[in-house]
Amino acid sequence: MATRPRLRGTALLGTLPFFAYVAIFLIIPTLVVVIGAFASNDGGATGENIKALGNEYILDAFGRSIALSAMSALVGAVLGAVLAYALATARPDGVLRRVVTAAAGVLAQFGGVTLAFAFLATIGLSGFVTVFLQDHGIDIYSGGVWLFELPGLTLVYTYFQIPLMVIVFLPALDGIRPQWREATESLGGTTWQYWTRVAGPLLGPAFLGSTLLLFANAFSAYATAAALVSQGNPIVPLQIRSALTSEVILGQANVGKAMALGMVIVVSVVMGLYTLLQKRTAKWLG
Template structure:
């Protein structure tokens, strides 16, 4: 029987080089898809954001007027309002979703986990105009719950910042439950047993072991919640319209032509602001996911 080829004599080298050589044609369609569906719109957006049209001559010129205008006045207030709404809802959804997920993980009833996971998967995708209609019919001025418990006498209004927070939490809390469940499952029972054998209490275990290990996953989930709330549009547009300053609603109004002459590209500048914030969110979330996978993998 002839001896097997040794890896040192280059017996397998041609095969490896050929494998590397044939990988590029496979990924070319993927990069072409990215270039057409993402690169071209992104380039058009950036070019339009820094282009100003002269209303008299119709000529265009490169300027930062659109970007500076999108960060000041009412448009700056809309960006601030979206960031504030996203921060509040992300914090609340992270805390509530983590507590619910921990209750599910520690529950002795396996059926409860299946019910909660299934319900969370459905509710996490129930947003937009249907969710807004459901909240208006329930907690609106003439809503069922509002009339039943006389919530209007307490000063509560669904068409306010508080109402938006409640509506956003409806789909963000289930999304956080689904996001953080794998991280909680990754906590090994041996760690708690080892801590208990060393005389540590349950609180000390969570303070020195559980929470530090879960911190990257929790921060990653919070960043994901922030991005989800920041990009949501339909729910707020149907519920509050333009009564609450949000950048997504302002972009929609600008695209519909509700801007001054010469500010036609202002929506592109506001969209560029959203893209920059989304890129920052991704830049924070990806390292957190890698660190969480290293601890819990």
């Protein structure tokens, strides 16, 4: 009995690196953003930075960021769910499942400058696919240079959204028991009735939760867009970069922090909904 407090203290000591990591990379930056959003250039308190969020160019940036995140999340969720279902029907210990799952784990983290360069080298203005198609009379940029605009960003973001969906949605598919389908068939139910009345309602919260996670992932992404879009600030992360580093319009750093606070609020709401859906998923499929 005397050793229990000592063991408990040792266990708590082992969590110190985790809490230090959270404090340094999450809590402190969040506090800096919140305090800076309400700070004036002379160090006093002000609400002008928050009011600046009503400016048209900032509202447009938030609108484009939400549209980009929603489109890439929806496409990534649908295609990723189809791929995850194909893996769920494969042998659990098969080579195919292990290879695809490992590849999804790598590709979900493949972003930033590397991903932007890969797309530029492939379908950029001088990319080898673009040049090959042009040699055969097909110009994919006849309607404009879409790769450096929202359609191009959506395509690039979808590249890492699909494998992320596979990773987060596959456990839910694994939670569907084969006995439920057998019971449906033994009661005279069809495949359509099974998916609409049994599997669909059970997987719905998991699918919506995974889609919200993809939305938050795209909404907070910065490096890929920064490397791909060299001019203009079509989305909020690039607007924040401009506010913090611009040498043309000075004194906008705290406005950038106000925009970052807006992003924190949006992501917090999305992740709150994701947590609620995950709890419901765990209740039914746990």
